[in-house]
Amino acid sequence: MKTIQVARPSMPDFEEYVAEIRDLWENQWLTNMGAKHTKLEKELSTYLDTPHVSLFTNGHLALEIAIEAFKLTGEVITTPFSFASTTQAIVRKGLVPVFCDINSNDYTIDTTKIESLITDKTSAIIPVHVYGNVCNMDEIERIAKKYNLKVIYDAAHAFGVTIDGVGVGNFGDASMFSFHATKVFNTIEGGCLTFHEKSLYQKLNSLKNFGITSPETVDYIGGNAKMNEFQAAMGLCNLKRVNSDIEKRKAIVDRYVELLGNIPGIKLVKPQSNIVSNYSYFPVLFDGYRMNRNEVCDILMQHNIISRKYFYPLISNYECYKDMFIFNETPVASYISERILTLPLYADLELETVDKICEIIIG
Ligand SMILES: Cc1ncc(COP(=O)(O)O)c(C=O)c1O
Structure with a gap:
C-alpha cells in the first residue's frame, strides 16, 4: 500500500497556477506588497469576514510581529498544548511564557484557570484555537478587559471557522492564521494577522519590511516577513477551492x-x-x-x-x-x-x- 500521509497540501491545477503567475514575467514585480499580495489581502478580508488582513511570509513571523506591534512585556499566558511556534514566538521576543492548563472537552485554554496565573508582569494572553476548536472567547475577553491585557489568538488551525456566523478572526486584538502547505488553506508557506484597529495596518507593513515607513524613514526595529507574489498567487488559486x-x-x-x-x-x-x-x-x-x-x-x-x-x-x-x-x-x-x-x-x-x-x- 502506498504511504498515506497525515496531511497533504491542496494544490490548484498546474495550468491554473501558471496562468496566475504569467504576468509576473511581464511586470517583474515579485515581492514587496505587489498586486497579487494586495488582491489576496482584499479577498481574504472578505472570506475571513474581518476588516483588516495583513499577509506574512509565514504564520510564525506574523505572531512574532504581532507581539512586537503590541509591545508586549514580561509574562504571556498561553497553553503548552500547541505547536512549537506559539511559545517559541513568545520566548524569541524575550518574554516569559506562563502555561495555563487546557480543558478536556475541546483542548483549548481552561479559562477558569487563567486569572490565578495573572501577575503584575502579565501583558497578554495568547490562546490557541487548537484543531480549529474555538476558545471560550467571551470569558477570555472579560478577563483581558478586567486586567487590561492584550489578546492575540493563535488561529493557525482555524481558517474559515465561524462562531454565530461571525469569522473567528474578529476577536481579541489580533488573530494569526497559518497558510502553511498542510493547512486547510495554503500559500505554500504563509500566514496573516486579522484585526480591527485600522492604524495597525501601516505599522505591520513597516514591521514586516525592516521597520521602513517611507523611503527615507525607518521608525521601527523591523525584520523581513513579507509574503512574495508567488505565494500570493498560490493563495488566489487555492482560495477558489x-x-x-x-x-x-x-x-x-x-x-x-x-x-x-x-x-x-x-x-x-x-x-x-x-x-x-x-x-x-x-x-x-x-x-x-x-x-x-x-x-x-x-x-x-x-x-x-x-x-x-x-x-x-x-x-x-x-x-x-x-x-x-x-x-x-x-x-x-x-x-x-x-x-x-x-x-x-x-x-x-x-x-x-x-x-x-x-x-x-x-x-
Ligand atoms: C498552532 C500553530 N501555531 C503556529 C503555527 C505556525 O505557522 P507557520 O507554519 O505558518 O509558521 C502553526 C503551524 O505550523 C500551528 O499549527
Missing part, C-alpha cells in the same frame, strides 16, 4: 465519526455549538482502549499510514526550555498529550482509505 475542500474534509470527518464514534476507550471531540468547523484535524484520544496511543500509531505505521502525536511532547517539556523556566503543572494537558493521535485528513483522502484506517484501529 477552499470551500469545496472543506466540504470534502467534512465528508471524511463524518466517516471517521461514523466508524469510531461509539467505541469504548476512543474519545472524539464533540462538535462545538454555534461553530461552523473547517474540519482541519481529526484528533482521537485513546483512553482505556485495548491499544494505547503509541501502539495505534505503530500499527498504522506498519501499514504505511502516518498519524501524528500532535501535540506530544508538551511544549513545557521541550529540552530548549529546561534551564530557562520553571513551568506550572498542567495535568490535563499532560494527560491529553500522552493519549492523543491525529489521523490522516486532507481534502483528497479517499473514503476507502478512511475505512481501512478505522479497520486497522478497530481490528
Whole structure:
C-alpha cells in the first residue's frame, strides 16, 4: 500500500497556477506588497469576514510581529498544548511564557484557570484555537478587559471557522492564521494577522519590511516577513477551492465519526455549538482502549499510514526550555498529550482509505 500521509497540501491545477503567475514575467514585480499580495489581502478580508488582513511570509513571523506591534512585556499566558511556534514566538521576543492548563472537552485554554496565573508582569494572553476548536472567547475577553491585557489568538488551525456566523478572526486584538502547505488553506508557506484597529495596518507593513515607513524613514526595529507574489498567487488559486475542500474534509470527518464514534476507550471531540468547523484535524484520544496511543500509531505505521502525536511532547517539556523556566503543572494537558493521535485528513483522502484506517484501529 502506498504511504498515506497525515496531511497533504491542496494544490490548484498546474495550468491554473501558471496562468496566475504569467504576468509576473511581464511586470517583474515579485515581492514587496505587489498586486497579487494586495488582491489576496482584499479577498481574504472578505472570506475571513474581518476588516483588516495583513499577509506574512509565514504564520510564525506574523505572531512574532504581532507581539512586537503590541509591545508586549514580561509574562504571556498561553497553553503548552500547541505547536512549537506559539511559545517559541513568545520566548524569541524575550518574554516569559506562563502555561495555563487546557480543558478536556475541546483542548483549548481552561479559562477558569487563567486569572490565578495573572501577575503584575502579565501583558497578554495568547490562546490557541487548537484543531480549529474555538476558545471560550467571551470569558477570555472579560478577563483581558478586567486586567487590561492584550489578546492575540493563535488561529493557525482555524481558517474559515465561524462562531454565530461571525469569522473567528474578529476577536481579541489580533488573530494569526497559518497558510502553511498542510493547512486547510495554503500559500505554500504563509500566514496573516486579522484585526480591527485600522492604524495597525501601516505599522505591520513597516514591521514586516525592516521597520521602513517611507523611503527615507525607518521608525521601527523591523525584520523581513513579507509574503512574495508567488505565494500570493498560490493563495488566489487555492482560495477558489477552499470551500469545496472543506466540504470534502467534512465528508471524511463524518466517516471517521461514523466508524469510531461509539467505541469504548476512543474519545472524539464533540462538535462545538454555534461553530461552523473547517474540519482541519481529526484528533482521537485513546483512553482505556485495548491499544494505547503509541501502539495505534505503530500499527498504522506498519501499514504505511502516518498519524501524528500532535501535540506530544508538551511544549513545557521541550529540552530548549529546561534551564530557562520553571513551568506550572498542567495535568490535563499532560494527560491529553500522552493519549492523543491525529489521523490522516486532507481534502483528497479517499473514503476507502478512511475505512481501512478505522479497520486497522478497530481490528
Ligand atoms: C498552532 C500553530 N501555531 C503556529 C503555527 C505556525 O505557522 P507557520 O507554519 O505558518 O509558521 C502553526 C503551524 O505550523 C500551528 O499549527
